[in-house]
Amino acid sequence: MSDYDFRKSTYSSGDAHGECVEVARNIPTTVAVRDSKYSDGPILLAAPGAWTPFLHSLHSGRP
Incomplete structure (x- = not known):
């Protein structure tokens, strides 16, 4: 069992098959x-x- 408390990112799509x-x-x-x-x-x-x-860097488009 993981100790991590995962939460869906606010940037994720609501589509079950999406990102x-x-x-x-x-x-x-x-x-x-x-x-x-x-x-x-x-x-x-x-x-x-x-x-x-x-x-x-993701938001700015820089690598």
Whole structure:
């Protein structure tokens, strides 16, 4: 059982077959991300200090 408390991203589509991302930020040292359609699938783990710059780069279109 995972300690991560996943929540659907506000940027995910409402379509059950669309792009659905869940993010867990309840563990201070880790941000966890997964595809909501595959809840038993892989989880991407990131350091909190890297998460905000990553989101900003997505919004700005920079790699």
